[in-house]
Amino acid sequence: MSENILEMRGIIKEFPGVRALNNVNFKVRRGEIHCLVGENGAGKSTLMKVLSGVHPYGTYSGQIIYNDEEQKFKSIADSEAVGIAIIYQELALIPELSIYENIYFGHEVTEGRIINWNQTIVQAREMLQKVRLNVNPSMKIKNLSVGKRQLVEIAKALSKNVKLLVLDEPTAALNEDDSENLLELLIQLKHQGVTCIMISHKLKEVVAIADTITVLRDGATITSMDAEKTKISEHEIIKNMVGRAIENIYPKRKKKNPGPVFLEIKNWTVYNPVSEREILHDININVRKGEIVGIAGLMGAGRTELALSIFGNVPNYKITNGEIIVDGLRKKLKHPKDAIKAGIAYVTEDRKGNGLVLIQDIKYNTSIANLEKLTEGIIINDKKEIQVAKDYQKSINIKAPSVRQIVGNLSGGNQQKVSIAKWLFVEPKILILDEPTRGIDVGAKFEIYTIMNKLVEQGMSIIMISSELLEILGMSDRIYIMSEGSITGELKGEEATEQKVMAMATRVEEVME
């Protein structure tokens, strides 16, 4: 057997109007952790979809050599059969089924034609041990956190005897602890002989675990760097990714002088009738004009729930107490429409789930929240709409062949920019950004931060919810820290440090008493 477990040669993949992969060469050594990085839309996911048979043989050109044999995968099942497993960012588990049912879904443990459930549970427990997940295999998936679900996915892959594991942005939705845990697991799997390809925009973790780093740009391989012997710096990766150096990824604002309080939330207490729990307890926060306020906290601290309950309360929580004051006036926001009217915009954390209409195009998604502005009489002015979409495409640099491109076909980062464009178009006075840079490359992150700075300089207020501590620290004028549905601390931008924020974010017991 040769040193390389996988070699992809001269891969070309085209979509209508777009050449996503333009002659990519990609080699992976047996038993290494290989990180694949590149800007949004560089073609990383597409390359992995070619590898796994999602884009079947014949729809691309080039060769895939795996274990010294040329492979012609017609479907995912074909690639799985030879030991390749791919784990997508959108997890493919069935929430209502138990962990063990999920792990063996599709390749059940059988005796003759009958499923042996006892054996299944025993084996599932073994797999869970391998991924160091210490939970009862009979638990339902829906009761697990995202981080744990990710581990179940890996357990599932292991149960299929995987040799080459592909992870597409596995840590994008994980908090620091879970991410660390996952990375350690990958290293452990490596020692057990599993080869790993990981796509990530979090360069810190790439530097930490990669044996080789391959950079894609514009559908071509820029470089493949050996990180085993020499240490590769984040700066060097960035330079290769975007073609220029970015000195400080948190750009400085020119003037910083927040105005009067614009939005105030008082004694906000919210009860979730579905889970039958109080999810937010007596929250008090305010945001000034021209100020960026960060909300930090661990996954599940209640930050998204807070945003949703303010923004028209779509999940139908029971708001048992509290009031919203916008620009000095008490407001009742019963529907997102009311919130938008009051000048609030909310960019959701889950752009595919509830942010965008994926089957529609860029211009549709850009205009949908403010069609009133484009309507003359009862008719929507198509020409104006196209112009608006084009303007935003240009101003925030959405990479797409035209504004009629279907949003579902855009890369993750460009989808995120479309959601931002949509909310900028409603010309809000306050913008709530929920995990605004999740799954976004450094270049685009920098662009989004720059946009944020420009907006607050013009007097807009911004609330930024983020699980990325560095981003919260780098961008905020003021930081609230949330834990278990309560505000557990408030820090000025300059006095905030990682340690202080983390301490407050995990401060649970004291608050409860």
Added chain:
Amino acid sequence: MKVSDKKSVNDNEPIGSELHALIKENIREYAMYIALVFIFIYFNVLTNGLFLSSRNISDLINQTGYIAVLAVGMTLILIIKHIDLSVGYVAGFLGAVAAIFLKNGWNVWLVIPLTLFFGVCVGLYQGFLVARIGVPAFVTTLAGMFIFRGFLSRVTAGTGTIIVRDEVFRAISNGFLPDLPFGGNLHVLTLLIGILAVILVIISQIRQRNSMLKYNFKVMSLPIFISKILFMSVIILLVVWILAGYRGIPWTAVIVGVVLFIYNFMLHKTRLGRYIYGIGGNSEAAELSGVNVKNVTMFAFASVSMLAALSGILYTSRLSSATPTAGLGFELDAIASSYIGGVSVNGGIGRVTNTIVGALVIMSLTNGMNLMGVDVSYQYVVRGAIFILAVAFDVKTRGKRR
């Protein structure tokens, strides 16, 4: 990523490969037209030219009308990922209600709006259950199917079939646009309308293409564009020529045309239309964008029931009577028309213009089989088979295009 910034595909692409791409992208739509042409030729041959005779085409239009308007409403419902199984009996029942009013001597110009209004009420009731209470549409309208079937039996119980004698009412689905006083054998007004239609089509197509060119969007190359316009013009003129040979344009065609125009306009030019597609594509995202999903859902149900009422009026007019079995199976034909016309089974996608063609496919089959004297039992099987074939084809081709 490399973005092709060509103004149009024809810059350096041979026509052959453009055609190929065009067919691949629009295979669904083309398949529907091919099926239609095939059905026309097939039945015309088997009936020795009877099928494409002026008289039968007029008949076909009248027959398609009551399914077509229903299918337009159903398309909206399917786009927002609901379903309405009750429309058949709502049509039957409200058609009977109209007949009873007429029998009691009410003025036809009062009866028609009143019936449509009842339709809206029925729709609001079902829409309320679906949107506000949260009962699944399938359940709500299955119950509705029983309820209105009961109502229909009730109102026709005493009398059986209710005959309609009102001339105006009967003309809706049996009458034709009057001709201009001169003319002779051929129907001049019909021909004039046909020519006008061709001119309008050409102008609007050219304008559309020009505006797309202005924004550097991909457009068809000139030769293909011209062939498309020619093809459309020929079809329109052919139909008009055939109709002019009998009694001209049926009133039903006018009614369907108006309904089609209003709904097409609404779906593509107004906010409401955008919201409907948005809800079908991702209702949570729509809601968070400030769309009142509940109200739009109510609207869609009110509108499909109103069109069911219209369908009932057309059907009652066509038979000149209301019968206890009116409306039986309409819902299936309407749903089939929508799916054949390319509404996605996953919601969010669909066009009412194509739905009308879908309705024409379904009703041509029925009409042709009737002409040939095929037994009703076989007809059901054929219609069911075509329906499922269309959906399977749709699912398959959509999967490929991903």
